[in-house]
Amino acid sequence: MEPVPELLSEVLRGDRTRRPRRDLDAAAGLRAVLEDHVFALFGGGRHESPVAVSSATLRSGGQILELSDSALSRARGVLISTVFRLLVAQVHVDDPFDAALSAWRGERPHDSLLDVLSHLDADQCARLRADVSSHFNTLVRGLGPIPSSWRPRTSQRVRQLLGGGTVTLSDVIDLTVGSTHHEFANIALVDVTTSPLGAGAERVMRYHALMQTLRTSVVPLRTSIFSSATGELWTLDVDRELLMRSMDDVVTILARLGESS
Amino acid sequence: MSTLVQRRLTARDVNELIADAPTDVAMVSEDHRASLASRFRAVPADEHRRLDAWMVEQAGRPPGPFAWSPTTARRILGNNALRRVLATPDTILNAVRDEVADQLLRAVKGYARPGSLGHWLAGVAHPVLGLITAEAVNWATQGLDVAEGVEATWRVASSDAYYDVAGGRTTLRGRRDLVVDTDDGSLVIRIRSGQPGKSAGPGLRSDLVVATLAHPDGLAPRRYLGLWPDAGLILGVDGTMENVRAGARDFVRTAVAQRRHTLARAA
Numbered sequence: 001m002e003p004v005p006e007l008l009s010e011v012l013r014g015d016r017t018r019r020p021r022r023d024l025d026a027a028a029g030l031r032a033v034l035e036d037h038v039f040a041l042f043g044g045g046r047h048e049s050p051v052a053v054s055s056a057t058l059r060s061g062g063q064i065l066e067l068s069d070s071a072l073s074r075a076r077g078v079l080i081s082t083v084f085r086l087l088v089a090q091v092h093v094d095d096p097f098d099a100a101l102s103a104w105r106g107e108r109p110h111d112s113l114l115d116v117l118s119h120l121d122a123d124q125c126a127r128l129r130a131d132v133s134s135h136f137n138t139l140v141r142g143l144g145p146i147p148s149s150w151r152p153r154t155s156q157r158v159r160q161l162l163g164g165g166t167v168t169l170s171d172v173i174d175l176t177v178g179s180t181h182h183e184f185a186n187i188a189l190v191d192v193t194t195s196p197l198g199a200g201a202e203r204v205m206r207y208h209a210l211m212q213t214l215r216t217s218v219v220p221l222r223t224s225i226f227s228s229a230t231g232e233l234w235t236l237d238v239d240r241e242l243l244m245r246s247m248d249d250v251v252t253i254l255a256r257l258g259e260s261s
Numbered sequence: 262m263s264t265l266v267q268r269r270l271t272a273r274d275v276n277e278l279i280a281d282a283p284t285d286v287a288m289v290s291e292d293h294r295a296s297l298a299s300r301f302r303a304v305p306a307d308e309h310r311r312l313d314a315w316m317v318e319q320a321g322r323p324p325g326p327f328a329w330s331p332t333t334a335r336r337i338l339g340n341n342a343l344r345r346v347l348a349t350p351d352t353i354l355n356a357v358r359d360e361v362a363d364q365l366l367r368a369v370k371g372y373a374r375p376g377s378l379g380h381w382l383a384g385v386a387h388p389v390l391g392l393i394t395a396e397a398v399n400w401a402t403q404g405l406d407v408a409e410g411v412e413a414t415w416r417v418a419s420s421d422a423y424y425d426v427a428g429g430r431t432t433l434r435g436r437r438d439l440v441v442d443t444d445d446g447s448l449v450i451r452i453r454s455g456q457p458g459k460s461a462g463p464g465l466r467s468d469l470v471v472a473t474l475a476h477p478d479g480l481a482p483r484r485y486l487g488l489w490p491d492a493g494l495i496l497g498v499d500g501t502m503e504n505v506r507a508g509a510r511d512f513v514r515t516a517v518a519q520r521r522h523t524l525a526r527a528a
Contacts, residue, residue: 024271027269082392085391085392085395086388086391086392086395088395089354089391089392089394089395089398090354091387091388091390091391091394093388098388099387099388099391100388102386102387102388102389103386103388103389103391103392105389106330106331106385106386106388106389106392106393107330107331107332107389107392108330148352148353148354148355149352151353151402151405151406152398152402153398153399153402153403154395154398154399155395155399156399157454157455157491158491158492158493159455159456159491159492160492160493161456161492179406179409180272180406180410181272181406181409181410214493215270215490215491215492215493216270216271216493217269217270217271217493218271
């Protein structure tokens, strides 16, 4: 896998003649194997609080804390994610920082992260504004037009319970395009991250594909991740092997979380 | 005994649940309506009560103050946009934009009352409008994705179902997003966010009883389906008399619980 110097929209479209038939059978098997693993790790009893796994857990490989977890980094992530939604909705954005902040306040006015932003001094605020502008410019250059006919959905949430609620898998996919009703695989998933791409990014791509498969029972066509820090774009075609690898990622994380709890 | 069916949210399962729905459904009579009204009249109310499935699921706990947000606005805008797309083929994004524009026009002309969606939209910043559009597009796309998999004739519900309880100072509201029409009667689909909780069944039965009471002939839908696309799950309740009765009982219990909460707050 190497960086592809193409627009995201072109990569998502790919070669239409090489799309596989949609796979409706893989999801049931994946779900059953995951349930078996959860039973083996946690037993059949109910736990007081569910073991929670998200794309953030996968990104960090199950580590509890990492540098990018700082409040300012998370705020930057939310701002870029918000402005990305505006871009996909074809909203004209003059000032990405102001637009994203305004939209964020309109959506979740009581978010505690907003308090962090309101307590920044002038220098910190200026740095964050410049940072967001830089990420935004990279995003605009790499995104390309996403036609409305592709049915783009942003910030799509996925939530799956395993072991009768012992384990909660949750995910937010920044962009999903396509439909599950086509004869050929048609769904493409995109994650936008403000971090440079690394091993964690691959796990996140696979996790999005796994969660989408569990949610819709249809295997998506491809999964991509775009770094607004570096402009790198990674794309993987989804097949059963990739889904099995993602399941292994999840089981490894669950085992680690199980030990620590 | 009232039963709850559960399946994965796939086109095949939705179609099976539609095809297998019972054809022998409940019909509420004037006696049933009178009996329900007498039960609500027995629960004192200081002001007009408005009950829906969400309140049943919350066991009558008083809701916090309502505030419009992109999340609370998406269902109205998304369903209206879906109706537009069906009437005049266009992209969902354009349909949502047209719907938002219509709401804004109503506000500009002075037809939008304070607190209404149009009034709120007229006062929000441009980027927030963008986010509202994104949420409504998500909702409409999700609805269309579900509906396109339905083999029977379907339509977007023109409004939620409402039923005023005679003399009971109570209005019941049943949410509905899609209506599936078959030769043997209709089925109702409600789309919800997140994952179904323990009280999802009572919530669906509440919607079922309102749909039944709001029907001109008191005829229950063959089946009421709750779809949770985030979790990829479907729950359904059949339009049997047991389920309609259970739903009505849940509403009365909720009214009683709500009354208790009100008295406790006042004490």
